[in-house]
Amino acid sequence: MNRVRIVIVGAGFAGYQAARTLSRTLRDEAEIVLVNPNDYFLYLPLLPDVAAGVLEPRRVSVSLTQTLPRVRLVRGEVGSVDFAERRVGWTDPEGRSAGTDYDRLILSVGSVNKLLPIPGVAEHAHGFRGMPEALYLRDHMIRQIELAGAADDPAERAARCTFVVVGAGYTGTEVAAHGVLLTDALARHNAGLRDAPRPRWLLVDIADRVLPELDRRLSDTAHRVLSRRGVDIRTGTSVKEATADGVLLDTGEFVATRSLIWCVGVRPDPLVDDIGQPTAQGRLCVDQYLAVPGHPEVLACGDAAAVPDLTRPGWYTPMTAQHAQRQGRVAGRNVAASLGHGSRRPYKHHDLGFTVDLGGVQAAANPLRVPLSGPLASLVTHGYHLMAMPGNRVRVAADWLIDTALPPQGVQLGLVPSWAVPLDTEAPERPRLPRRAPADR
Numbered sequence: 001m002n003r004v005r006i007v008i009v010g011a012g013f014a015g016y017q018a019a020r021t022l023s024r025t026l027r028d029e030a031e032i033v034l035v036n037p038n039d040y041f042l043y044l045p046l047l048p049d050v051a052a053g054v055l056e057p058r059r060v061s062v063s064l065t066q067t068l069p070r071v072r073l074v075r076g077e078v079g080s081v082d083f084a085e086r087r088v089g090w091t092d093p094e095g096r097s098a099g100t101d102y103d104r105l106i107l108s109v110g111s112v113n114k115l116l117p118i119p120g121v122a123e124h125a126h127g128f129r130g131m132p133e134a135l136y137l138r139d140h141m142i143r144q145i146e147l148a149g150a151a152d153d154p155a156e157r158a159a160r161c162t163f164v165v166v167g168a169g170y171t172g173t174e175v176a177a178h179g180v181l182l183t184d185a186l187a188r189h190n191a192g193l194r195d196a197p198r199p200r201w202l203l204v205d206i207a208d209r210v211l212p213e214l215d216r217r218l219s220d221t222a223h224r225v226l227s228r229r230g231v232d233i234r235t236g237t238s239v240k241e242a243t244a245d246g247v248l249l250d251t252g253e254f255v256a257t258r259s260l261i262w263c264v265g266v267r268p269d270p271l272v273d274d275i276g277q278p279t280a281q282g283r284l285c286v287d288q289y290l291a292v293p294g295h296p297e298v299l300a301c302g303d304a305a306a307v308p309d310l311t312r313p314g315w316y317t318p319m320t321a322q323h324a325q326r327q328g329r330v331a332g333r334n335v336a337a338s339l340g341h342g343s344r345r346p347y348k349h350h351d352l353g354f355t356v357d358l359g360g361v362q363a364a365a366n367p368l369r370v371p372l373s374g375p376l377a378s379l380v381t382h383g384y385h386l387m388a389m390p391g392n393r394v395r396v397a398a399d400w401l402i403d404t405a406l407p408p409q410g411v412q413l414g415l416v417p418s419w420a421v422p423l424d425t426e427a428p429e430r431p432r433l434p435r436r437a438p439a440d441r
Contacts, residue, residue: 004030006335007088007102008071009078010269011036011064013044013321014302014328015108016390021332023070025341032071033100035078035090039064042131043389045321045357046396048171050134051141052178052359053408055399057131062391074100078109081275083295104297104335107275107284108328111266111303111319113423120242125262127423128171136416137175137261141183143412144258145199149192159256161187161199164247165263166239168205169213170356172263173222176203177358179261180229186410201231202255206238211364213318214354221364221373222356262423266319268304280306281316288346290331299334301327301347310348323349325388355381361404 006022008015011034019034026032040061049055064073076090076098089099113127126140127133141163148160163183165176183199203210203226210226210233211219226233234249239260241248246256268282277292278285283306285293290307292298301307302324309315317323326349334344355365355377363378365371372380382400386393 004103004339005033005101006030006104006106007033007035007100008106008108009035009081009088009271010108010110010302010304011038011041012108012110012302013324014110014331015106016041016062016064016068017325017328018106018108018301018332018335019068019071020390021329022336023068025332025336026339027070030339033074033102034064034068034071035074035076035088036064037075037077037093039073039075041067041390043385044129045385045388047128047131047134048174048178048357048359049399050131051128051137051175052182053138053410054178054359054403055396057135059392059396059399060389061131062389067391074098078271079274081105081107081271083275083277083292083298086297102297104338105299106331106335107292107298107300107304108302108324108331109269109271109304110324111268112270113262114265114267115424116264118239118241121239121260121262122422122424124242124244125166125260125423126418126421127262128175129266132416132421135413136418136421137179138182139412139414139416140259140418141179142186142410145183145186145190145193145410148196149187149190151192155256157193157196158200159246160258161193161196162202162246162255162257163199163259163261164202164204164255164257165261166204167263167265168203168207168210168233168235169263169265170211170354172203172205172261173210173226174357174359175261175263176201176231177222177226177229177362180226180231181359182408184229185408189407189410198230201229202234203231204234204237204239204249206236208235210235211356214356215366215371217371218354218356218364218366221371221377222358225358225362225364266303272304283316283319288348289334289344290327290347291334296338299331301331307347310346311350317347317349321388322351322354355384357381357385 043060046060078090080089144160151157303319337344353366361375363381365377
């Protein structure tokens with residue numbers, strides 16, 4: 001009862017690594033509480049593989065209780081953080097309000113879909129940020145191909161076989177690259193589409209090239225692979241309006257489609273604004289040690305934190321899994337240092353390069369700034385993901401091997417309805433807990 005209580009909010013890349021670092025460093029010297037809506041750590045970079053049916057959902061879902069045995073998992077959606085009373089409040093999966101006090105707090109709440117004020121997008125588009133979205137998209141693609149094969153109207157058939165991805169960044173590029181392989185395979189086995197044109201994919205972005213945030217050579221490789229697969233890449237283009245029948249581009253062209261996939265980026269979780277502390281670019285301000293100014297007992301990391309980039313003075317670290325993972329480790333070490341284990345250290349990391357999985361045996365990578373493409377880049381990409389995953393490595397590798405030899409299974413699971421994956425994931429009202437005196441702990 002007298003142990004120090006460390007509360008970690010969020011079990012993404014940053015939160016998971018912070019919890020694992022603390023559990024290994026402190027062992028049983030402190031009570032480590034991890035508050036997260038799900039009981040698994042989701043390896044986000046492999047979600048396109050799940051949507052394309054290459055990987056089973058459990059392969060990219062790592063159990064928190066099995067891999068963090070010294071950490072107490074609390075299932076809940078955090079809705080309030082009170083720095084003055086050192087208290088965190090949440091709502092559990094059954095709708096009940098609960099909370100706990102803390103001695104140390106690590107905020108790693110991550111990010112949500114970035115919305116733009118475009119008419120119809122929130123109603124007719126679907127994002128790609130979690131397991132429900134990946135499972136829904138997989139079912140949706142299969143369903144559209146099946147409905148197209150049964151349609152008598154050529155216009156309806158063409159619309160159902162048209163898929164529009166908005167956002168040619170990391171996520172959008174991989175979704176389009178994997179998606180076109182799946183829909184092509186499904187159409188080949190559908191008797192109703194044997195004489196029809198192949199499914200059409202559009203990749204739309206206001207930027208002047210695919211993967212605008214990455215090295216030009218990676219961008220050119222991705223563009224070349226997507227073009228060979230028939231993806232219609234529309235750079236310098238944006239969506240003006242979305243309807244149930246299709247999307248209107250700012251060029252004036254209307255594209256009839258039943259599939260609008262929104263991958264324009266992310267923004268910090270709305271909880272960051274609710275905390276009431278200074279922010280930068282929508283993220284919680286922290287110092288080089290990841291501590292919130294004026295509250296040394298509170299650290300923030302990952303997409304929710306504006307971490308100074310010591311390798312580029314005046315900049316903040318980008319919102320990537322690579323930075324979140326390493327920031328989580330540093331946050332864990334610095335919390336342990338505040339309890340007498342070692343000394344705290346600033347966060348400083350040079351990017352080691354990026355990998356982009358383009359499906360099949362194609363990829364683009366620049367490990368240690370060495371540009372690679374084709375099967376070699378695919379081997380490096382898969383190897384990197386296997387090393388970065390905290391579990392399920394053998395199962396993931398086995399699924400990849402099976403996918404090279406067998407065609408995809410075009411069967412809908414029917415687990416996630418459309419209304420369960422809204423693009424606007426921000427809750428209209430977050431639950432609040434009444435203030436409690438410190439003596440009530």
